[in-house]
Amino acid sequence: MKVIDKIHKAEQEGRPFWSFEYFPPKTAQGVQNLYDRMERMQRYGPEFIDVTWGAGGSSAELTTEIVATAQSVYGLETMMHLTCTNMPVQEIDDALEKAKNCGCQNILALRGDPPKGQETWESCKEGFEHAIDLVRYIRKKYGDYFCIAVAGHPEGHIDNPDKDADLQYLKDKVDAGADLVVTQLFFDIDMFTAFYKKARAIGINVPILPGVFPIQNYTGLKRVISFNDNFVPQKIWDELEVIKDDDTAVKEYGINLAVEFIKKFREIGINGFHLYTFNLERSSRIILERLNLVAPLEAVKPLPWNQCLTSKRAKENVRPIFWKNRTKSYLQRTETWDEFPNGRWGDSRSPAFGELDGWGINLKYPVDQCIKMWGYPTCIDDIAQTFARYCKGQIAGIPWSAQQLDPETDIIRQRLAAINLLGYLTINSQPAVNGVRSSDKIYGWGPRNGYVFQKAYLEFFVSPDKLNELIDKISGNPQVTYYAVNKRGDFRTNTQNDEPNAVTWGVFPGKEIAQPTIVEGVAFMAWKDEAFELWNRWARIYDRESDSARLILDVCSNWYLINIVHNDFQDENGIWRLFDLEIDGEISRKLMQSNGISR
Structure with a gap:
C-alpha cells in the first residue's frame, strides 16, 4: 500500500x-x-x-x-x-x-x-x-x-x-x-x-x-x-x-x-x-x-501472524502453525506458489513446498553466543535444562526459535518449563482461548468488536519410549489429535482424515469466520525436514567427535517430533492433564533443581 x-x-x-x-x-x-x-x-x-x-x-x-x-x-x-x-x-x-x-x-x-x-x-x-x-x-x-x-x-x-x-x-x-x-x-x-x-x-x-x-x-x-x-x-x-x-x-x-x-x-x-x-x-x-x-489493534495485527505485504501473497489468509517461529523459512519454502491460499489447505491442495536445499537453515546466532546460551550438553538432562531456561526467559533463543516467547505464553510458561525438564522438548505452543475480545492486548487480532478463539497446541521432540507412553494416554481422550514423525519419516497419527484442523479462528461482525492458523499433515511433513536439520546445525558448533555433538546427533536420529492439539478449546487445562501423572511428583523437584534450589 x-x-x-x-x-x-x-x-x-x-x-x-x-x-x-x-x-x-x-x-x-x-x-x-x-x-x-x-x-x-x-x-x-x-x-x-x-x-x-x-x-x-x-x-x-x-x-x-x-x-x-x-x-x-x-x-x-x-x-x-x-x-x-x-x-x-x-x-x-x-x-x-x-x-x-x-x-x-x-x-x-x-x-x-x-x-x-x-x-x-x-x-x-x-x-x-x-x-x-x-x-x-x-x-x-x-x-x-x-x-x-x-x-x-x-x-x-x-x-x-x-x-x-x-x-x-x-x-x-x-x-x-x-x-x-x-x-x-x-x-x-x-x-x-x-x-x-x-x-x-x-x-x-x-x-x-x-x-x-x-x-x-x-x-x-x-x-x-x-x-x-x-x-x-x-x-x-x-x-x-x-x-x-x-x-x-x-x-x-x-x-x-x-x-x-x-x-x-x-x-x-x-x-x-x-x-x-x-x-x-x-x-x-x-x-x-x-x-x-x-x-488501533486491527491495524497492527489484522491476523494472528504477520501478513506478508507482497502483492503475490495479498490474499493469503491461512498458514500452518509449524513455522510460527521461523516465518522467513516458510515464506521461502512457498515463494513459488502462484496464489494464496488457492486451495492449498482444501481438497485440491498440492504438496508444493520448495526443496530444503537452496533457502538455507541457520541458527541466527554466532557460534560463541550459541555456546554461551546452550553450553556443552553431555546428557539429555542438560538439553532439557536449556529448553526449560528458554521457556523461563533466561536465554534469548533455541535453534527452533531465535526470539523470546510471545506474551500469550506467559500463562503457560512455567508448565512449558516443567514438561521440558521431564524430557518433552518443546519448540512451539499456544494456550487455549475461549472467546476473548479481538481488542485484547495479548490474544487479540483482527477487526474490532470481534471474538477470537484458540485450541491448546504443543509441539515438541520426544524419545520413542516416552512417545509410546504419551500415545497410550492420548488414546483414551477423544479430544486430542496428534501427528508424530521421526527423521526417517516413520509417521504416526490418530486423525481419521487428512483435513486441516483450525487451531486459531475469529468471529467478527459482518464477516465469515476467519481460520488463519491450522495444523495439517502435508505441511507437517514438509516442516519436519527443517525441524530435524536444526539438530544437525546445533551439533556442528561442537567438535564432531565431542560428547555434545554425539548426544545431539543421537536425539536427531532417534527421537520423534510430535504436535498435539486439544480440540476442546473450552478446557484450558486439558492438554496439560496428559502430563499430570508425571508432573505431580517430579515437577517441583526438577523445577527447584533448575533454579538452583535444594531441599
Whole structure:
C-alpha cells in the first residue's frame, strides 16, 4: 500500500500517526538483531518504516534486502531511500524493480551525501544531478505506482544558505510529483514552525512529517549535528551541560524533549511525525507511551501472524502453525506458489513446498553466543535444562526459535518449563482461548468488536519410549489429535482424515469466520525436514567427535517430533492433564533443581 494513502486515512479518522527510520547495520549479526527489533517495534504501530541508503550507494544491496524482508516477513509497510549518489540510471532502475517486486510502493527520493572520502557532491556519469530529477524519472517511468517522498530542510540545505530559495526547491519537488515531505532532524522547534508555515504559504500542501531525533547521549548529539551543521538552541546545551556525563539522564532528557516537540506539532495541526530511531528501541517506545499513543489493534495485527505485504501473497489468509517461529523459512519454502491460499489447505491442495536445499537453515546466532546460551550438553538432562531456561526467559533463543516467547505464553510458561525438564522438548505452543475480545492486548487480532478463539497446541521432540507412553494416554481422550514423525519419516497419527484442523479462528461482525492458523499433515511433513536439520546445525558448533555433538546427533536420529492439539478449546487445562501423572511428583523437584534450589 502507498504510504500517502495510509496517511490520508489517518487524517480522515483524525488520529495521530508515526513512523520509524532504520539504517542497514554493518555486520550479519547486527542485521539479525535489527530484524528482531523491527519485529518487536511493529507492536508500537508505526504507519510505516523507512530504510536508509548508504552514502554513495554503499549499502544498496543490504537496503533492498531489509526492505524485502520487512515487507514479506514482518508485514511492515516500508519506504526505501534512494539517492542519486553514484547511481547511474541502470542501477536506479534495478533498485526500483527490486522494490516493486517485493511489494514496496514507497520511495524517499534524495540527492544523497557525497561518497566517503569526497567533500563535495558530484553527479555520476549517466546519473542524476538533483532529487527533483529522480522524482521526475520515477513518475515518468512508473506513473502513480510509487508514493514518492522527498526531504525537507527546516534549517535550509547545508549546500544552500538561502532558506527561501531552498524552500522553493522543495515546492518544485512537490510540483514534480512528490506526495509527501519528511524533514531532516532539527532541535529548534520555533525554526521548524516557521518553516512549516512558510511551506504552506507558498503552496506546499502535501503532508509534512517532522523528523524527530531522541537525543541518546551527549557525544552522539555532537556527532549527529556535525553531518549537516544543525543548530541547537543554547537552552538545550545549557541543560545538557549539567548531565552530559550521565547517559541515563541524557536519554531521559532526549525523551522529554521529543515529547515536548510532538505536543507542539499538534498545536499547529500536525498529527504525524517521523522518529529517527538510530536502530534503538527504548526511547521510541517510551515517547509513544508518554504521549498515550496506541495504534488501533486491527491495524497492527489484522491476523494472528504477520501478513506478508507482497502483492503475490495479498490474499493469503491461512498458514500452518509449524513455522510460527521461523516465518522467513516458510515464506521461502512457498515463494513459488502462484496464489494464496488457492486451495492449498482444501481438497485440491498440492504438496508444493520448495526443496530444503537452496533457502538455507541457520541458527541466527554466532557460534560463541550459541555456546554461551546452550553450553556443552553431555546428557539429555542438560538439553532439557536449556529448553526449560528458554521457556523461563533466561536465554534469548533455541535453534527452533531465535526470539523470546510471545506474551500469550506467559500463562503457560512455567508448565512449558516443567514438561521440558521431564524430557518433552518443546519448540512451539499456544494456550487455549475461549472467546476473548479481538481488542485484547495479548490474544487479540483482527477487526474490532470481534471474538477470537484458540485450541491448546504443543509441539515438541520426544524419545520413542516416552512417545509410546504419551500415545497410550492420548488414546483414551477423544479430544486430542496428534501427528508424530521421526527423521526417517516413520509417521504416526490418530486423525481419521487428512483435513486441516483450525487451531486459531475469529468471529467478527459482518464477516465469515476467519481460520488463519491450522495444523495439517502435508505441511507437517514438509516442516519436519527443517525441524530435524536444526539438530544437525546445533551439533556442528561442537567438535564432531565431542560428547555434545554425539548426544545431539543421537536425539536427531532417534527421537520423534510430535504436535498435539486439544480440540476442546473450552478446557484450558486439558492438554496439560496428559502430563499430570508425571508432573505431580517430579515437577517441583526438577523445577527447584533448575533454579538452583535444594531441599
